[in-house]
Amino acid sequence: MTTPTGKCWCGCGQSTSKRAYFVASHDRVAEAAVILAEYGGIPDFLEKHGYGPGGKNPRGTLDKLRNRTQ
Secondary structure, X not given: OOOOOXXXXXXXXXXXXXXXXXXXXXXXXXXXXXXXXXXXXXXXXHHHOOEOOOOEOHHXXXXXXXXXXX
């Protein structure tokens, strides 16, 4: 597993706390950029990983993951 570096991983250059990878909400910036650059958009990202209509259910998967950690 990677470790935080003290700099926000979104590329903004801001400092983070010792245990944080991102400044608040910058994880979403990084996520959106990678999905757009690598897949072209969220529908293509989901389809590439087997999610969407006729495939795996993203919300159901999230619910299962959340229930597993409680």
